[in-house]
């Protein structure tokens with residue numbers, strides 16, 4: 001099923017660390033960032049190399065991280081700290097400056113730990129707790145301005161607004177391409193799986209963004225040729241699953257593999273390591289305020305409190321996406337000590353239940369010891385979804 | 396028997412291997428054996444014993460469904476189905492009005508909700524610790540130096556419910572030993588243990604809800620004290636099982652085997 005462009009991307013990802021090393025030798029600086037609300041456009045427009053750092057799924061690295069950060073933090077942030085402690089990851093090695101946003105307070109704590117123990121230059125972008133107030137716009141704009149001034153210092157130049165306009169255009173095209181590719185993966189007779197699409201998103205964490213866009217467009221061209229117009233429909237016998245909840249960063253494939261092994265088909269997600277950051281981004285004007293407002297108007301990250309369940313954009317978007325991708329059930333993934341998403345699991349389940357959409361919560365971490373226990377739950381959930389279509393196990 | 400169409404459900408659990416043979420929708424034979432190291436052999440042995448019990452031969456079997464944690468090594472089965480789906484089908488077969496199942500097995504416990512056709516609509520599972528499992532009660536029976544079967548009846552002789560705060564096997568064991576050393580009556584401690592487990596199990600229902608009729612399945616369901624404690628704590632009436640509750644998963648598997656064969660898959 002693999003598309004040709006996926007092979008090219010794989011190769012380019014292998015070559016990328018060396019390329020970044022070379023660029024640094026030639027004087028370019030690399031900004032490693034983590035979070036949800038960092039306007040990456042500014043980093044790119046200043047001629048800095050943005051790299052999204054953070055991987056998952058490695059329990060050994062979590063243990064190393066836990067020497068520096070409390071074990072009551074999620075495994076994702078513990079592994080991030082572990083990456084810096086071990087300093088073997090080529091992207092971590094080649095990071096000049098780190099940028100974190102304060103969306104999730106655990107990532108914020110990670111930034112402090114990394115600065116304290118590993119002497120990294122860390123920039124923090126403040127994030128309003130309530131995205132819905134007009135004051136949030138003022139606050140976030142000021143934060144983005146301050147963030148930009150500090151990045152300008154690192155870049156040794158002022159932000160050029162013509163370049164910023166071009167960069168916003170480039171990022172808009174990346175976002176559009178990703179959203180369109182998602183439609184293809186969820187369609188009947190798909191040539192690209194959700195997992196491949198997810199990997200494709202993660203490739204964009206590392207590759208040069210201009211090259212990334214051209215690769216995405218190549219993927220789209222291949223899909224158009226092979227698949228034609230995508231048509232999303234639920235096929236009998238399928239268990240179409242929507243993934244929600246805590247981050248599933250590059251490297252954390254446990255749950256994904258289990259779902260596929262037991263015959264489930266993932267068709268969409270609203271993960272911040274997946275589709276959601278690319279949706280609904282409308283930058284109203286070519287300015288820092290425009291960027292701030294554009295980012296604020298996206299679906300907020302789960303670490304921010306619900307204000308009113310009926311009007312919450314996350315719930316609304318979740319329901320819309322479930323419909324768009326014709327998902328039959330939601331697997332809500334929560335990482336141990338990821339309070340932001342774990343607390344919301346029950347509410348989300350109750351809301352979706354009223355609409356007849358079942359939700360299975362899978363609470364896990366990176367150790368493999370719960371593999372069979374998760375497998376039984378996911379398998380039973382898949383059986384339950386299939387059974388709604390296919391009465392083969394009905395009395 | 397000539398031209399018989401028999402169907403088997405094999406439930407290889409962590410402590411027991413249960414097999415049920417269904418002929419014309421009726422239970423024709425069954426077996427309950429202790430699970431050993433080789434789960435494939437356990438399943439096959441269970442199958443042979445149940446066939447013998449039913450007076451049938453292997454050739455009479457048209458379809459076999461394996462379930463339980465040992466389902467992953469069951470090459471003899473035509474199909475594998477999770478124990479969650481099987482318990483729902485089994486409880487529905489025995490008592491069609493069942494809407495909620497409390498299943499307490501050797502190493503995990505589950506809360507299952509089902510619709511009027513016996514289809515699962517929601518479930519929660521606790522397999523992170525031994526609380527609410529057969530294994531936990533086995534350890535406790537050891538502390539009191541009684542057999543597992545005696546625990547339930549003993550608890551019914553209690554004069555008061557002594558609070559046992561821990562459902563962690565290790566802590567509950569030492570808590571029990573200290574209560575005994577303090578001179579408390581064993582029956583009162585045993586009922587306290589049953590209540591502690593019931594409270595723990597109640598936590599699962601906060602996630603899936605509870606609706607009558609409530610069916611209690613799994614090996615622990617044979618324990619009359621546990622059943623009474625669940626009724627008291629959850630404030631529900633548990634239906635009288637018409638068959639051994641330990642067989643429910645295997646019955647469900649056999650029902651699925653019969654339906655799958657009828658539908659040609």
Ligand code: SF4
Pocket residue numbers: 074075076077104105106107246247303335337338339340341
């Ligand atoms: S939102 Fe959850 S998974 Fe993400 S960094 Fe925060 S605690 Fe970890």
